[in-house]
Amino acid sequence: MAENTKAKRGTDILYSLIAEARGYSDVIILGRGDPDFDTPANIIEAGRKTLEERAGEPAPSAGILPLRKAIAERVKRVNGIDVDPETEVVITNGGQEALFLMVIATVGPGDEVIIPEPNYNTYKDAIAFAGGVSVGVSTDPKQAFRVDPERIREAVTPRTKALLLVSPNNPAASVISRDDQMALLRIAEEHDLVIIADDIYDLLTYDGHEHTSPASLPGGKARTLTLNALSKTYAMTGWRAGWIIGPADLMVEVRKHKEGVSGGCSIVTQYAALEALTGPQEAMEEMRSTYVRRRQVVLEILDAMKLPYGEPQGGQFVFVDIATTGMSSLDLSQKILTEQHVLAYPGGAFSESMNNFLRMTFLQPEEKLREGLTKMKRVMDEVLA
Amino acid sequence: MPASTVHAIVERHRGNSMLSAPYLSPAASGPRDLSTDQPIAPIDPAVAAAVTQALLDGQTHYVDVPGIGPLREALVAHLEGLGAKGYAVASTAVTAGIQESRFLSLQVVGEGFDDVAIPAVVHPGARQAIGLRAKTVHTIPVDTVGGMLPTLDGLRQVLDAGCKLVYLESPVRFTGATFDGAAVQQIADMLTAADAYAIWDQGLSPWAGDDYVSLGASAGMAERATLIGEAFPGSGLESLGIGYLATSEARFAGVAKIKQVMAICTSTPSQFAALAASERFGARRSDLRASLASARSSAVRAAGDASLQVVDGDTVHILALGTGNTASASTLARALADGGFGFAAGDAFGAPGFVRLTASSADSLAAALDTLR
Numbered sequence: 001m002a003e004n005t006k007a008k009r010g011t012d013i014l015y016s017l018i019a020e021a022r023g024y025s026d027v028i029i030l031g032r033g034d035p036d037f038d039t040p041a042n043i044i045e046a047g048r049k050t051l052e053e054r055a056g057e058p059a060p061s062a063g064i065l066p067l068r069k070a071i072a073e074r075v076k077r078v079n080g081i082d083v084d085p086e087t088e089v090v091i092t093n094g095g096q097e098a099l100f101l102m103v104i105a106t107v108g109p110g111d112e113v114i115i116p117e118p119n120y121n122t123y124k125d126a127i128a129f130a131g132g133v134s135v136g137v138s139t140d141p142k143q144a145f146r147v148d149p150e151r152i153r154e155a156v157t158p159r160t161k162a163l164l165l166v167s168p169n170n171p172a173a174s175v176i177s178r179d180d181q182m183a184l185l186r187i188a189e190e191h192d193l194v195i196i197a198d199d200i201y202d203l204l205t206y207d208g209h210e211h212t213s214p215a216s217l218p219g220g221k222a223r224t225l226t227l228n229a230l231s232k233t234y235a236m237t238g239w240r241a242g243w244i245i246g247p248a249d250l251m252v253e254v255r256k257h258k259e260g261v262s263g264g265c266s267i268v269t270q271y272a273a274l275e276a277l278t279g280p281q282e283a284m285e286e287m288r289s290t291y292v293r294r295r296q297v298v299l300e301i302l303d304a305m306k307l308p309y310g311e312p313q314g315g316q317f318v319f320v321d322i323a324t325t326g327m328s329s330l331d332l333s334q335k336i337l338t339e340q341h342v343l344a345y346p347g348g349a350f351s352e353s354m355n356n357f358l359r360m361t362f363l364q365p366e367e368k369l370r371e372g373l374t375k376m377k378r379v380m381d382e383v384l385a
Numbered sequence: 386m387p388a389s390t391v392h393a394i395v396e397r398h399r400g401n402s403m404l405s406a407p408y409l410s411p412a413a414s415g416p417r418d419l420s421t422d423q424p425i426a427p428i429d430p431a432v433a434a435a436v437t438q439a440l441l442d443g444q445t446h447y448v449d450v451p452g453i454g455p456l457r458e459a460l461v462a463h464l465e466g467l468g469a470k471g472y473a474v475a476s477t478a479v480t481a482g483i484q485e486s487r488f489l490s491l492q493v494v495g496e497g498f499d500d501v502a503i504p505a506v507v508h509p510g511a512r513q514a515i516g517l518r519a520k521t522v523h524t525i526p527v528d529t530v531g532g533m534l535p536t537l538d539g540l541r542q543v544l545d546a547g548c549k550l551v552y553l554e555s556p557v558r559f560t561g562a563t564f565d566g567a568a569v570q571q572i573a574d575m576l577t578a579a580d581a582y583a584i585w586d587q588g589l590s591p592w593a594g595d596d597y598v599s600l601g602a603s604a605g606m607a608e609r610a611t612l613i614g615e616a617f618p619g620s621g622l623e624s625l626g627i628g629y630l631a632t633s634e635a636r637f638a639g640v641a642k643i644k645q646v647m648a649i650c651t652s653t654p655s656q657f658a659a660l661a662a663s664e665r666f667g668a669r670r671s672d673l674r675a676s677l678a679s680a681r682s683s684a685v686r687a688a689g690d691a692s693l694q695v696v697d698g699d700t701v702h703i704l705a706l707g708t709g710n711t712a713s714a715s716t717l718a719r720a721l722a723d724g725g726f727g728f729a730a731g732d733a734f735g736a737p738g739f740v741r742l743t744a745s746s747a748d749s750l751a752a753a754l755d756t757l758r
Contacts (some may be wrong), residue, residue, distance in 0.1 A: 011645060015450075032447070039445040047440060047654055051433035056425050058418070059624045061408055080673050093648045100647040108393055125646040161390060192390045223391055238445045238480070238653035249562075250391055253398045259408040260513035261647065263484035265622040268436075268654045352658065359663070 010121035010349040024341040028372035030360040031343040037235040040283035046275030050268045059264030063091025063219040067270050071243050080216040085273040087248040091265050094240035095200045095229030100126045102196045103227045105257045107132035111161035116147045117352035120170045144311050145172035149183035156191050166198040168314025171350050171359035175209040175313040195224040203233050205314040222247050234276045241273040294362040301373045323385045340375035403516030405734040406509040420727035424702045425745040428621030432665035435661035445651045450645045452479025453656050459663035460629045467599040471607030476637035479651045482626035487514040487611035490584040493643045494636050495613045498550035502543040504535040506735045508558040523548050532562020532697035546577040556589040559734040560705040566598040573603035588614030608633045619673050620662035625655040677701040680747040687754040691721030707739040714738040724756035
């Protein structure tokens with residue numbers, strides 16, 4: 001059954017599950033990382049005003065300067081990274097385009113990129129597009145999917161050009177500690193590697209775990225490109241609002257790649273993003289508080305069901321261990337979807353070594369989370385019986 | 386001291402002349418910006434209202450990778466209006482603007498083609514998109530008298546030399562010149578005979594005459610020609626970034642895959658704006674064409690009075706001007722810049738000694754030509 005996962009590309013598996021899920025009117029979506037909240041009203045209002053008053057304003061390739069300034073302020077405040085908004089910030093069509101651009105701007109044919117596993121499928125796709133080679137480094141569920149610097153070091157070869165770090169991790173929800181980030185940066189310095197950092201869940205950490213951006217560490221900024229976006233924290237997935245920050249010399253090339261790939265981003269999205277970052281933050285804070293509550297609810301239910309999981313240190317999901325079922329994650333997620341109309345993502349779609357896990361989000365109201373988990377357990381109990 | 390890996394990356398890209406092709410940055414703002422590819426028009430209040438309503442109705446989440454269904458249907462209807470045959474909704478994608486369409490067509494539809502032929506005079510965005518992953522580039526010479534259209538003999542030569550992928554603009558982005566029906570058929574015949582493939586940028590076609598012919602209108606071209614352009618230009622959407630790519634079913638899977646990898650989907654406000662604009666496009670385009678056509682005629686006369694060379698073109702909004710030499714062209718450019726007018730320099734397109742003015746209103750071209758008297 002694991003062959004199914006290997007034969008099909010991970011993203012294709014997920015999209016085919018999404019397509020099937022659409023056919024069920026009572027489906028409970030615990031799969032996709034798309035917040036169930038709509039974008040806050042003040043941000044929509046900013047979009048409306050832009051449409052009515054400044055839709056004709058040109059959209060420069062790096063993005064409008066007010067937004068770049070707001071991003072510079074944000075990354076200083078939240079991540080402790082100093083960037084020049086004129087030269088070290090580029091606005092992108094969401095975190096996804098940021099990820100794509102960071103990879104194609106840095107990775108060349110034959111270059112190896114070390115990526116801790118499990119990881120979001122798109123990284124491997126982007127690296128393949130650039131002609132690079134993804135080198136996966138496993139993480140141990142028993143160690144909360146910790147990115148072990150020594151395992152990373154062992155994976156370095158003369159062809160290694162970059163280290164891709166995602167923290168909090170998708171799908172494992174682990175957070176790289178500050179000490180480990182320091183150790184990883186030392187490895188990058190020793191071997192002169194670029195760090196490609198995905199910070200998209202940086203504001204969503206729990207139980208005392210704190211996010212550390214590699215670029216905030218001494219010596220980190222000069223070799224690190226960092227992405228972030230407003231999709232997850234401001235419920236703006238459809239708007240496509242993201243950014244890349246990095247050292248000025250590398251950002252010249254990032255901007256050139258942005259020009260070649262898509263040019264300037266939508267002016268409506270940019271002014272909406274500006275409002276998101278500089279306007280009232282209550283809605284964002286309330287969403288964040290809700291995720292904290294929902295996470296607790298999910299963990300309590302999983303504990304009561306005696307379903308083990310990786311400690312969700314950050315992000316918007318839990319990586320649930322389904323090894324006791326004896327089924328592959330693809331087969332189990334398919335069964336749960338078809339029989340109970342609940343969509344959770346198979347861990348095997350993120351990494352072949354994670355076929356014993358399901359990724360489930362807590363991006364639904366509490367009652368839906370309870371209902372969805374109850375239905376999942378029903379299927380798993382039937383399998384175990 | 387920069388890290389050597391970072392330095393090597395920077396140097397690798399600096400040596401890539403295609404990637405470093407000049408980007409047509411917005412040159413100015415407001416009525417004196419004559420630098421754009423498309424006429425800049427105010428957005429219809431009804432379009433703005435429709436977008437706001439869509440957002441309030443919850444259209445703030447991820448949508449389908451290739452675009453929302455109704456917009457894709459509207460785009461295919463638009464293509465059929467240009468005579469294109471055989472392009473299905475299922476193999477038409479909404480993009481985040483014409484540059485993304487160029488990128489997807491040249492690098493994704495064009496994957497597997499090691500060579501590509503481009504006209505000597507072409508939008509710099511095409512060069513930039515090609516520069517993202519190396520291809521061998523062949524140049525098709527252009528008719529410097531006839532609107533800088535690629536010559537058919539030149540096209541035949543690159544095909545005879547074994548190049549299987551060609552990138553063509555009609556209308557030409559720099560001059561607005563178009564291939565007539567006979568030329569389009571000849572191009573289609575050459576592609577078929579050579580078993581070659583074309584990317585056809587027809588984004589300026591709404592501003593060409595009623596006799597405009599898309600390559601997609603020739604029999605069999607749905608399997609050989611990918612059509613790209615902006616979605617409903619002249620509707621005030623230019624800064625919202627919304628375009629299209631229509632291709633064959635066989636080639637579409639790759640497009641959808643990379644679209645997902647690079648963006649997940651196109652911005653929902655932009656898509657719903659384009660959908661609302663599509664419902665008003667016909668009437669709006671007619672009105673704008675009429676006023677721009679009249680303005681262009683006057684501007685051509687004024688250019689002649691100023692001893693400026695007017696390059697042949699078939700769109701109502703573009704006026705490509707030359708002076709016969711690059712030194713005078715610099716003077717021309719300086720005069721426009723001193724007058725606060727944005728314009729597109731011919732150097733960026735491969736046409737040194739020329740400038741392009743794009744009219745967005747009846748007055749804007751006249752004002753620029755007054756500066757040049």
